[in-house]
Amino acid sequence: MRRRDCLVSLGLALPTVAAGAAEPLMAKAPTPPGSPAVIPHSTMWRMTSDDGRRYYRVMMALPAEPPPPGGWPVIYVLDGNAFFATMVEAVRLEAFMAGYQPAVVVGVGYDIDGPIDVTSRNYDYTPPTQAPPEYDDRNPTRLAGGADVFIDFLRRRLIPAVSARVAVDPVQSCLFGHSYGGLFGVYCFLKDNALFGAVAATSPSLWYKHDHVLRLADTVLASKQLGGRLLLMVGESEQHPDADEIALMGAQRAAMLEKLGQVDHAVGLARLLATHGIDASPHVFAGETHVSVAPGAISRAVRFFLRRTKPEGPR
Amino acid sequence: MNSSTHVLLAASLALIATPLSAQSAATTPSPAAQAEVPPVPTGPEYVAMTPQQRYALRLRVRALPDNLRLPWLARLKAAVDSLPKEQALALHNERNRMDAAHGTKPTAEKNPRIEQFNIEGPNSRVYTISIARPDKPAPAGGYPVIYVLDANALFNTVADTARMQAFLPSWSGIGPAVVVGIGVPGDALFDVPGRYLDLTTPVPGGVSSPSGGPPMKTGGADAFLSFIEQKVKPAVEQRISIDRSQQALFGHSLGGLFALHALISHPEAFQTYIAVSPSVWWGNGALFREAERFVTAGRGNGDRVLLTVGQYEQAMSPAALAASGASEERAALDKIKEVDRVGQMAALLERDKALTVRHRVLPGEDHGSSVPAAASLGVRFALLPINVFPSGK
Numbered sequence: 001m002r003r004r005d006c007l008v009s010l011g012l013a014l015p016t017v018a019a020g021a022a023e024p025l026m027a028k029a030p031t032p033p034g035s036p037a038v039i040p041h042s043t044m045w046r047m048t049s050d051d052g053r054r055y056y057r058v059m060m061a062l063p064a065e066p067p068p069p070g071g072w073p074v075i076y077v078l079d080g081n082a083f084f085a086t087m088v089e090a091v092r093l094e095a096f097m098a099g100y101q102p103a104v105v106v107g108v109g110y111d112i113d114g115p116i117d118v119t120s121r122n123y124d125y126t127p128p129t130q131a132p133p134e135y136d137d138r139n140p141t142r143l144a145g146g147a148d149v150f151i152d153f154l155r156r157r158l159i160p161a162v163s164a165r166v167a168v169d170p171v172q173s174c175l176f177g178h179s180y181g182g183l184f185g186v187y188c189f190l191k192d193n194a195l196f197g198a199v200a201a202t203s204p205s206l207w208y209k210h211d212h213v214l215r216l217a218d219t220v221l222a223s224k225q226l227g228g229r230l231l232l233m234v235g236e237s238e239q240h241p242d243a244d245e246i247a248l249m250g251a252q253r254a255a256m257l258e259k260l261g262q263v264d265h266a267v268g269l270a271r272l273l274a275t276h277g278i279d280a281s282p283h284v285f286a287g288e289t290h291v292s293v294a295p296g297a298i299s300r301a302v303r304f305f306l307r308r309t310k311p312e313g314p315r
Numbered sequence: 316m317n318s319s320t321h322v323l324l325a326a327s328l329a330l331i332a333t334p335l336s337a338q339s340a341a342t343t344p345s346p347a348a349q350a351e352v353p354p355v356p357t358g359p360e361y362v363a364m365t366p367q368q369r370y371a372l373r374l375r376v377r378a379l380p381d382n383l384r385l386p387w388l389a390r391l392k393a394a395v396d397s398l399p400k401e402q403a404l405a406l407h408n409e410r411n412r413m414d415a416a417h418g419t420k421p422t423a424e425k426n427p428r429i430e431q432f433n434i435e436g437p438n439s440r441v442y443t444i445s446i447a448r449p450d451k452p453a454p455a456g457g458y459p460v461i462y463v464l465d466a467n468a469l470f471n472t473v474a475d476t477a478r479m480q481a482f483l484p485s486w487s488g489i490g491p492a493v494v495v496g497i498g499v500p501g502d503a504l505f506d507v508p509g510r511y512l513d514l515t516t517p518v519p520g521g522v523s524s525p526s527g528g529p530p531m532k533t534g535g536a537d538a539f540l541s542f543i544e545q546k547v548k549p550a551v552e553q554r555i556s557i558d559r560s561q562q563a564l565f566g567h568s569l570g571g572l573f574a575l576h577a578l579i580s581h582p583e584a585f586q587t588y589i590a591v592s593p594s595v596w597w598g599n600g601a602l603f604r605e606a607e608r609f610v611t612a613g614r615g616n617g618d619r620v621l622l623t624v625g626q627y628e629q630a631m632s633p634a635a636l637a638a639s640g641a642s643e644e645r646a647a648l649d650k651i652k653e654v655d656r657v658g659q660m661a662a663l664l665e666r667d668k669a670l671t672v673r674h675r676v677l678p679g680e681d682h683g684s685s686v687p688a689a690a691s692l693g694v695r696f697a698l699l700p701i702n703v704f705p706s707g708k
Contacts, residue, residue: 093683242705247703291487
């Protein structure tokens with residue numbers, strides 16, 4: 001166990017603090033301070049974008065055993081502050097319970113305390129649609145359109161930083177994104193098709209800038225053959241909330257959801273891809289909302305990304 | 316996240332002051348001086364200041380207590396929002412740059428969201444308790460709480476799920492909740508012998524160990540529940556404000572068995588019981604006999620009970636059929652009939668009209684993969700008004 005030199009505290013790095021096992025039992029003082037939580041076999045480092053405007057916190061969790069000859073599969077998780085730990089646990093649980101391959105999980109997060117850095121992700125995850133600077137129609141103070149810059153950051157800096165630390169299998173390089181992160185996943189699949197071998201896009205914001213990415217898909221598919229695999233997922237209630245959910249959110253928001261057409265867009269993209277021989281039939285999670293769908297989607301992405309190599313484990 | 320709803324949130328995230336770092340704390344004036352509230356500049360006045368003046372002003376405001384600081388920041392936000400968007404954006408970027416350069420950008424080290432400590436439990440064994448603190452302040456009566464068993468494997472999934480559900484409460488209907496993990500020290504995903512003891516009712520002679528060691532002891536569930544009630548809950552409540560009328564217990568597999576046993580033996584201990592793929596087959600169906608007595612005696616007291624099970628805990632998934640060892644797995648699944656038996660348990664508990672029982676078969680999920688989807692359902696089940704919880708029909 002390399003606990004002292006290989007730790008990540010949850011969204012909150014504190015590499016010098018040892019975890020539970022090394023702490024003395026608390027018994028004397030009434031309420032001694034605890035220690036920050038850590039994920040075993042994990043590490044964290046910080047990076048800054050080339051333009052110095054976005055601060056990344058990269059979280060990486062490794063399998064406990066030595067890597068196979070070809071290296072580990074790697075799963076990159078966008079919005080890492082929010083979803084990294086869930087992905088790590090899903091990968092480990094499926095390896096333990098159902099015999100799936102162990103994998104490295106890399107959370108691409110921002111250097112913040114909260115779960116979502118709405119400003120930075122708005123730039124990184126949205127495709128360019130005009131000459132910069134570009135702003136988000138729906139959030140006019142936020143810079144947008146940085147997806148190509150972010151792809152460049154991933155290719156030239158982040159992925160090499162991971163490869164430098166751990167033996168990875170370049171063929172099994174996978175990307176998970178939710179919402180704008182899902183939009184980025186689809187964009188990346190179309191625009192830089194070979195960067196990841198598999199992309200799982202959950203609840204992608206395909207309505208962004210008048211369906212820009214859907215129109216891009218038309219153009220790209222007409223001109224080149226795409227490789228790799230794409231999994232599209234969406235929650236049914238993202239577009240079709242039931243009466244009780246409408247009562248909760250209000251009719252105005254329900255009408256907006258109908259207009260955004262999250263389910264229709266995912267189905268439409270899959271249909272378009274199918275005409276070019278790409279199977280991306282979307283998985284629609286019954287009764288799940290834009291946010292509640294994420295954990296189940298993470299679990300499904302694990303089985304999409306990784307191979308099952310052993311029979312089911314112990315109960 | 317869909318974005319239109321985030322305008323306000325984004326703007327406030329960009330401007331809201333953050334916890335003091337050690338460096339800015341060192342330069343903070345005395346408490347008396349802290350209470351002096353500087354005037355809020357108008358947008359043009361703020362633009363006319365030098366970056367250093369703006370930085371100094373932000374430092375002063377950060378030292379104010381919340382009741383003064385938050386309204387002040389709301390007014391500054393309104394002032395900045397009234398500026399042309401290029402100017403507003405330049406101000407945001409300047410703030411980020413200067414905070415980073417001066418070391419006042421909030422750093423994780425000083426605000427650990429998840430706190431862990433060890434306590435001694437039954438049979439002198441040591442347990443690691445993890446507390447995930449919500450991002451938002453506690454309601455007047457304290458936070459709702461979800462206690463998670465097998466925390467080494469499941470805690471973060473439930474904690475981050477609850478956190479994300481509370482990120483936009485006006486959409487989700489879910490406010491901040493504390494998630495507490497009950498786990499063990501060390502890196503292992505599961506403490507297999509420990510959980511066979513703590514989470515089960517007795518089986519004479521114990522059960523054989525999967526690793527071929529001596530038989531594992533069973534039957535510690537009652538002692539473990541007493542430990543949770545008498546030691547874990549008070550230790551948590553010393554550290555964070557908890558609403559004792561909104562406590563949930565989340566358990567998977569043997570932990571699900573434990574959650575149902577806890578409901579039946581101590582229905583007052585929690586208000587919501589979430590049993591994910593519960594091992595209702597345990598001890599030749601002993602739980603069915605317990606539940607029958609519970610229902611017959613009408614001991615339900617308004618508790619909520621959620622039972623989930625994955626479709627592929629009984630049927631074979633395509634991946635399972637393709638993997639080696641498929642026939643052995645088929646035989647094992649046939650033996651326990653998990654989907655059927657969990658459905659029977661739900662139907663049995665539903666006979667007690669004083670319980671609110673929900674039962675879900677999760678399409679496409681297996682015994683392990685059920686957990687994240689069930690965590691999302693469980694968080695909603697524990698924290699939403701019951702009529703808003705999706706019917707699943």
